[in-house]
Amino acid sequence: MTALVVGASSGLGRALASELARRKHDLLLVASGPRDLEALAADLNLRHGVAVRALALDLGREADPGARIAAALEGLSPLSALLLPVGVSREDDDFSLDVSRIGQLLAINLHAPLAIVHALLPKLLETRGVVVLFGSIAAIRGRGRNVVYASAKRGLVSLYESLRQRHRSSELRVHLYQLGFLATNLTHGMQLPMPATDPVVIAKTVIDRLAHGSACWYVPRKFALIALVVRALPWTIYRRMRG
Numbered sequence: 001m002t003a004l005v006v007g008a009s010s011g012l013g014r015a016l017a018s019e020l021a022r023r024k025h026d027l028l029l030v031a032s033g034p035r036d037l038e039a040l041a042a043d044l045n046l047r048h049g050v051a052v053r054a055l056a057l058d059l060g061r062e063a064d065p066g067a068r069i070a071a072a073l074e075g076l077s078p079l080s081a082l083l084l085p086v087g088v089s090r091e092d093d094d095f096s097l098d099v100s101r102i103g104q105l106l107a108i109n110l111h112a113p114l115a116i117v118h119a120l121l122p123k124l125l126e127t128r129g130v131v132v133l134f135g136s137i138a139a140i141r142g143r144g145r146n147v148v149y150a151s152a153k154r155g156l157v158s159l160y161e162s163l164r165q166r167h168r169s170s171e172l173r174v175h176l177y178q179l180g181f182l183a184t185n186l187t188h189g190m191q192l193p194m195p196a197t198d199p200v201v202i203a204k205t206v207i208d209r210l211a212h213g214s215a216c217w218y219v220p221r222k223f224a225l226i227a228l229v230v231r232a233l234p235w236t237i238y239r240r241m242r243g
């Protein structure tokens, strides 16, 4: 069976691709930069003896990523897992972005997952497969930072609910991870309020759970409680909070 990893060239996506290859899944890997992606595909193929194909796509510019990906899946074993650890955030996403940057953030973080899920849903239903979405604790409640990024990540929560509402777990499993800080490119050089988690640890957990029924998990788990508290705070208190 083939697993598709969108955003596979670094961070969590790279760790997921390695773990999937280790467990003998064939792979289609997608990211914008061809160099890292092709090197990773060659390495995983050599080390684990699985079929690995790389597709370089700039999801910030691609109008129909689903069609390009569907074409790249031709000739591989049937698709049983779609993992979407793709994401981009910006330091200046604080109401100072121009319209093209807003469009780019939405295209990568929301349009691409939506379009890819739409295009591949028939294939995933044929194999009773799994869709894995990655949200962020940055989207628990709207703030003056990560304005567009958090809007897009909230959109993914709605996509998760729509998929679950339409399909029983026996037809299609849908997983949503609400992630805290990871030690990856996205947080490189940032001052974080708590230690970042190793993406390799998260990747193992995600792949261990691939056969589970539809569910949403917070990682680290303590963020489930933090999310509950932050959402329950009255506006008068919440709007005075920094960060």
Ligand SMILES: NC(=O)c1ccc[n+]([C@@H]2O[C@H](COP(=O)([O-])OP(=O)(O)OC[C@H]3O[C@@H](n4cnc5c(N)ncnc54)[C@H](OP(=O)(O)O)[C@@H]3O)[C@@H](O)[C@H]2O)c1
Pocket: 006, 007, 008, 009, 010, 011, 012, 013, 030, 031, 032, 033, 034, 057, 058, 059, 060, 061, 084, 085, 086, 087, 088, 108, 134, 135, 136, 137, 138, 179, 180, 181, 182, 183, 184, 185, 186, 187, 199
């Ligand atoms: N890091 C955190 O602290 C954190 C916290 C909460 C949630 N998350 C979420 O967790 C997921 C994984 O994050 P990460 O930290 O592993 O990110 P990362 O290391 O920055 O990796 C992001 C991946 O997305 C790909 N990507 C970015 N722009 C793209 C584009 N225009 N077209 C195609 N691919 C593109 C990158 O490939 P190229 O560079 O080749 O384009 C890379 O493979 C994301 O959904 C992120 O939003 C991360």
